[in-house]
Amino acid sequence: MGSRLVSSIVKDKVRSNPLVRPIELITDLKENYGLDIPYHVAWYGKESATKDLHGDEELSYAHLPWSMLFIDGTFITNKYKGTLLGATAKNGNKEVFPFAFAIVSGETVDNWRWFLQRISEVLLDEGRQLTFISDRHGAIIDVVRTIFSASAHGFCLYHLKENLKKKEVSNALSESFNSWVKDVRRLPIYEMIDTIRVKMMEMISRRKLASEKWCSVLCFVIEDELKNLAAKGSHWRICPASESIFEVHVDLSVMVNLDKRFCSCYQWKLLGFPCEHAIQVIQHSGLCLYNFVDEYYKADFYRATYATPIFPIPDIEKPPAGDVFLLPPHTRKPPGRLQQSASSQAVKLKGR
Numbered sequence: 001m002g003s004r005l006v007s008s009i010v011k012d013k014v015r016s017n018p019l020v021r022p023i024e025l026i027t028d029l030k031e032n033y034g035l036d037i038p039y040h041v042a043w044y045g046k047e048s049a050t051k052d053l054h055g056d057e058e059l060s061y062a063h064l065p066w067s068m069l070f071i072d073g074t075f076i077t078n079k080y081k082g083t084l085l086g087a088t089a090k091n092g093n094k095e096v097f098p099f100a101f102a103i104v105s106g107e108t109v110d111n112w113r114w115f116l117q118r119i120s121e122v123l124l125d126e127g128r129q130l131t132f133i134s135d136r137h138g139a140i141i142d143v144v145r146t147i148f149s150a151s152a153h154g155f156c157l158y159h160l161k162e163n164l165k166k167k168e169v170s171n172a173l174s175e176s177f178n179s180w181v182k183d184v185r186r187l188p189i190y191e192m193i194d195t196i197r198v199k200m201m202e203m204i205s206r207r208k209l210a211s212e213k214w215c216s217v218l219c220f221v222i223e224d225e226l227k228n229l230a231a232k233g234s235h236w237r238i239c240p241a242s243e244s245i246f247e248v249h250v251d252l253s254v255m256v257n258l259d260k261r262f263c264s265c266y267q268w269k270l271l272g273f274p275c276e277h278a279i280q281v282i283q284h285s286g287l288c289l290y291n292f293v294d295e296y297y298k299a300d301f302y303r304a305t306y307a308t309p310i311f312p313i314p315d316i317e318k319p320p321a322g323d324v325f326l327l328p329p330h331t332r333k334p335p336g337r338l339q340q341s342a343s344s345q346a347v348k349l350k351g352r
């Protein structure tokens with residue numbers, strides 16, 4: 001986990017108590033956010049928070065890689081109510097990727113469990129490490145733990161507090177599934193699903209066409225970001241400890257290990273592409289920067305994501321009106337606290 005992320009969480013604490021000790025931060029993050037962080041991460045998080053309080057406020061969430069899934073729910077405002085649950089990721093070009101959604105009777109633990117189980121059936125096979133982000137009730141944390149603990153892949157879930165939520169998550173979530181579908185949630189269920197399908201179809205086509213014009217090795221946005229990072233530290237002093245381990249002297253010196261693709265600022269691990277320190281080391285060593293970036297950020301990977309279109313469903317191929325009876329979910333007013341299990345109406349969007 002990135003120390004910058006920790007830094008965001010502890011920033012308020014450092015502001016009110018600049019002498020707070022890393023060990024106190026570890027306890028606090030464990031108790032209030034369910035996060036397990038090693039000592040050095042807490043230490044660096046605190047250092048970084050202290051530094052940020054005097055400088056720029058970098059938004060960690062702008063950098064989250066795709067293995068983060070934002071999960072949230074929104075009320076359906078049509079006649080029968082219900083809730084639309086969504087799981088949203090980011091693609092290699094840092095764009096929002098609606099991954100799956102479901103229509104359920106309300107935001108109950110049972111319904112979340114059902115939804116996350118369907119997601120686990122797809123994602124656990126992928127062999128990826130998953131991180132869930134949610135501002136939902138703590139009970140969902142337990143659901144995630146139950147469903148994903150059987151796998152060898154780690155996860156963690158940030159149950160975010162009000163202050164953090166306002167600042168950063170709103171940025172991330174505001175462009176997520178909730179806002180993506182806000183104009184469709186008053187439609188009758190059939191039109192709602194069909195409208196979402198058409199939106200997805202258009203988006204996939206638009207991104208496919210755009211990416212075909214890229215002549216860069218990496219996704220457009222990442223290529224740009226690496227250029228900016230590379231420009232940061234051309235004057236830093238780089239001292240080799242071995243052929244793959246280096247010490248980079250900035251304000252705080254850091255250690256870069258090229259073999260392990262690791263920098264002690266933890267950004268490389270968090271981002272999936274080299275941080276500004278590692279970039280200097282790679283260039284200093286005369287190596288190719290692209291060989292140190294995760295496949296996920298490469299333009300070819302992105303193109304593969306959007307290679308298969310969602311196909312149109314012309315009206316003539318749809319069942320005639322009157323042939324299909326979709327019963328509305330059993331909701332009551334106000335919705336959201338029901339105990340029955342998930343409704344049978346669900347649609348999973350295509351994966352990558």
Ligand SMILES: [Zn+2]
Pocket residue numbers: 254263264265266267268275276277278
């Ligand atoms: Zn670094």
